[in-house]
Amino acid sequence: DQQVKQNSPSLSVQEGRISILNCDYTNSMFDYFLWYKKYPAEGPTFLISISSIKDKNEDGRFTVFLNKSAKHLSLHIVPSQPGDSAVYFCAASAMGNTPLVFGKGTRLSVIA
Amino acid sequence: DGGITQSPKYLFRKEGQNVTLSCEQNLNHDAMYWYRQDPGQGLRLIYYSQIVNDFQKGDIAEGYSVSREKKESFPLTVTSAQKNPTAFYLCASSIRSGDGKTQYFGPGTRLLVL
Numbered sequence: 001d002q003q004v005k006q007n008s009p010s011l012s013v014q015e016g017r018i019s020i021l022n023c024d025y026t027n028s029m030f031d032y033f034l035w036y037k038k039y040p041a042e043g044p045t046f047l048i049s050i051s052s053i054k055d056k057n058e059d060g061r062f063t064v065f066l067n068k069s070a071k072h073l074s075l076h077i078v079p080s081q082p083g084d085s086a087v088y089f090c091a092a093s094a095m096g097n098t099p100l101v102f103g104k105g106t107r108l109s110v111i112a
Numbered sequence: 113d114g115g116i117t118q119s120p121k122y123l124f125r126k127e128g129q130n131v132t133l134s135c136e137q138n139l140n141h142d143a144m145y146w147y148r149q150d151p152g153q154g155l156r157l158i159y160y161s162q163i164v165n166d167f168q169k170g171d172i173a174e175g176y177s178v179s180r181e182k183k184e185s186f187p188l189t190v191t192s193a194q195k196n197p198t199a200f201y202l203c204a205s206s207i208r209s210g211d212g213k214t215q216y217f218g219p220g221t222r223l224l225v226l
Contacts, residue, residue, distance in 0.1 A: 009152070034214060043116075043202050043217030044155070089154065093213075099145055099170070100215055104154035 003027045006103035019077040023090030030092040035075045038087045080110045116218035133188045133221045135203035144186035149200040
């Protein structure tokens with residue numbers, strides 16, 4: 001049973017436009033959420049995170065929004081750049097000694 | 113220059129052979145993790161360790177073994193019991209397991225079966 005779901009396997013966006021990647025979760029015990037970016041044959045790199053006490057966190061071109069009532073979070077990238085083309089993973093953590101749970105990823109293609 | 117190193121980058125395994133993947137970190141992190149990535153499957157947890165000399169099974173531990181004798185090192189052995197070992201293996205570490213702490217990943221090892 002998938003606790004973290006990324007329902008869109010892929011997304012194509014034009015350069016300069018906004019990219020919106022979505023993630024849903026089912027476990028109400030999750031209280032910390034992260035986004036990772038991954039290029040082929042490399043390890044994921046941490047992008048941005050958000051605690052459940054917030055509903056928005058910004059870092060440069062990246063903003064993560066959290067809607068706890070809907071158990072939904074999204075990553076906005078604006079403006080999108082060709083270097084943003086990668087697979088993006090959503091991850092969630094519950095309090096206590098439990099590892100991160102990852103979604104299956106969304107492949108973003110930014111077209112010049 | 114702190115980080116996580118994994119070696120080798122590529123590893124070939126023959127049928128019936130055990131192979132060990134190396135993971136070392138100099139970030140002074142307590143917790144370490146092993147994940148496997150297959151196409152379309154995301155990252156699946158194999159084993160994790162919160163402190164030295166302790167580790168727990170993840171979602172897909174069958175056919176794998178680990179040890180944590182030193183804080184810096186968390187090697188993963190892929191045994192002959194793992195029937196489908198071809199995958200991209202990722203090691204990660206964090207300050208502490210869970211509790212909202214960010215995991216940092218190594219560059220990965222691709223294992224191929226001959």
